[in-house]
Amino acid sequence: MLISHSSASFTNLNVYDKSLYYHNKVKLVTQIENVISPSKPFTLMGEHSVRCTGCGDLLYPCSLRCSKDDGLPRAEYIQKRIVPRDLPGIWRFIDWLPVREPLQGLGGRSVSYKSSGLARELGLENLLISFSGYWPEIGATLSGCSFKDLEAAPTMQRLVETGGGIMVVASAGNTARSFAQVANAANLPLVLVVPEESLHRLWAVDGEGPICLVAVEGDYNQAIVLGERISSEEGFQAEGGARNIARRDGMGTVMIEAVLRAGKLPHHYFQAVGSGTGGIAAWEASMRLLADGRFGERLPRLHLAQNLPCAPIHSAWMDLEGPKSTCPRGMYDDVLFNRHPPYGMPGGVAEALQSTDGAVYGVGNEEAKAAEVLFQEAEGIDILPAAAVAVAALIQARRAGSIGDRDRVLLNITGGGISRLKEDFTMNYITNDMTVRHGDSAEEVVAMIKEILRGRGICC
Numbered sequence: 001m002l003i004s005h006s007s008a009s010f011t012n013l014n015v016y017d018k019s020l021y022y023h024n025k026v027k028l029v030t031q032i033e034n035v036i037s038p039s040k041p042f043t044l045m046g047e048h049s050v051r052c053t054g055c056g057d058l059l060y061p062c063s064l065r066c067s068k069d070d071g072l073p074r075a076e077y078i079q080k081r082i083v084p085r086d087l088p089g090i091w092r093f094i095d096w097l098p099v100r101e102p103l104q105g106l107g108g109r110s111v112s113y114k115s116s117g118l119a120r121e122l123g124l125e126n127l128l129i130s131f132s133g134y135w136p137e138i139g140a141t142l143s144g145c146s147f148k149d150l151e152a153a154p155t156m157q158r159l160v161e162t163g164g165g166i167m168v169v170a171s172a173g174n175t176a177r178s179f180a181q182v183a184n185a186a187n188l189p190l191v192l193v194v195p196e197e198s199l200h201r202l203w204a205v206d207g208e209g210p211i212c213l214v215a216v217e218g219d220y221n222q223a224i225v226l227g228e229r230i231s232s233e234e235g236f237q238a239e240g241g242a243r244n245i246a247r248r249d250g251m252g253t254v255m256i257e258a259v260l261r262a263g264k265l266p267h268h269y270f271q272a273v274g275s276g277t278g279g280i281a282a283w284e285a286s287m288r289l290l291a292d293g294r295f296g297e298r299l300p301r302l303h304l305a306q307n308l309p310c311a312p313i314h315s316a317w318m319d320l321e322g323p324k325s326t327c328p329r330g331m332y333d334d335v336l337f338n339r340h341p342p343y344g345m346p347g348g349v350a351e352a353l354q355s356t357d358g359a360v361y362g363v364g365n366e367e368a369k370a371a372e373v374l375f376q377e378a379e380g381i382d383i384l385p386a387a388a389v390a391v392a393a394l395i396q397a398r399r400a401g402s403i404g405d406r407d408r409v410l411l412n413i414t415g416g417g418i419s420r421l422k423e424d425f426t427m428n429y430i431t432n433d434m435t436v437r438h439g440d441s442a443e444e445v446v447a448m449i450k451e452i453l454r455g456r457g458i459c460c
């Protein structure tokens with residue numbers, strides 16, 4: 001039975017009941033659509049159900065895990081044909097985002113364009129570049145300068161809609177910056193847990209917003225452990241990483257935007273990956289576009305790239321010995337390394353690669369640097385190190401002869417334009433509220449975080 005809904009009673013529901021309400025609303029919408037003529041446009045946004053990619057069971061919408069297996073949850077949208085809405089940024093594709101409304105104040109998205117410079121260098125006739133970053137001359141206005149901005153906005157909006165508490169994000173840099181930008185713009189509370197040595201990546205172009213920034217002595221893994229501890233407290237919510245459908249489908253808008261621009265699915269898709277979540281997102285968006293029926297009959301091949309030697313997905317796919325538990329200093333890109341990528345489970349990276357006849361590339365520091373220089377000279381914009389790793393992978397593939405001259409290639413430049421941004425904005429570095437040292441009591445750390453948030457009138 002559906003829960004009756006008025007704004008007053010909905011506000012008073014707890015998180016579980018809101019989740020159940022939302023789940024039932026989705027079921028009702030499905031039933032309604034079954035009796036509506038397909039010729040009539042259906043106006044609800046982002047309506048979906050969530051299904052386990054392992055056993056196929058329907059899950060509660062906010063579920064990050066299935067009780068039966070390790071399968072990733074995946075959104076199934078009621079709208080099977082994508083119709084861009086007259087909304088800013090990624091909200092243009094809201095029918096395939098797991099939210100009901102746009103997050104106000106945020107309007108960025110990736111921008112794709114047909115390359116001439118890099119295409120000429122590589123002898124490619126159909127190279128489409130998707131740029132996520134700041135480059136106003138082509139309409140790219142992501143102030144976090146990374147495609148992590150694309151996942152932060154729907155993730156925060158979904159949390160608002162499901163009443164899930166204060167978001168906790170553990171990150172080595174770019175993800176934290178993106179969530180900080182979104183929290184700031186939308187005035188939403190956020191706890192960021194970041195390795196001390198990554199603090200230089202935490203800046204915002206506006207104020208700091210209602211953010212508690214926790215620096216951790218150690219690496220990304222220590223940040224993750226502390227983030228999990230904080231989010232286990234009542235009133236806090238883990239962002240969920242690869243298991244969060246809002247994160248994946250936010251990143252999936254890169255593929256949607258590029259395919260709508262080109263009118264066809266690409267033959268090849270290139271992206272540098274840390275956890276590989278962006279690769280899963282591109283694959284899932286491709287499956288939806290394939291099912292749409294208007295953009296082609298074959299999934300794009302996923303070409304994923306990592307910076308050697310810390311390249312666990314490359315090692316797993318190539319059946320090589322995996323990297324050591326810690327990465328050496330001096331990696332060209334030190335944010336791509338994730339020790340526990342969502343690789344082998346249903347719906348994970350391995351399945352994405354298998355189903356697309358994919359490939360994984362290991363890229364050394366020197367070739368990544370050379371690729372960055374080549375890209376900047378050919379296209380006229382600075383890019384983040386991860387994006388340069390993707391460019392290097394494309395160069396490798398071209399040299400190996402696995403990409404034809406006329407193949408349609410989509411290159412995801414996952415971050416760039418920081419130098420360009422500095423011309424237009426002052427970057428304000430976010431100062432950490434506290435630093436957690438090895439051996440500090442987790443209980444005391446959590447108590448201090450709550451104290452800081454209470455002092456800002458946020459919780460708890």
Ligand SMILES: [Zn+2]
Pocket residue numbers: 052053054055056057066067068069070071
């Ligand atoms: Zn399952």
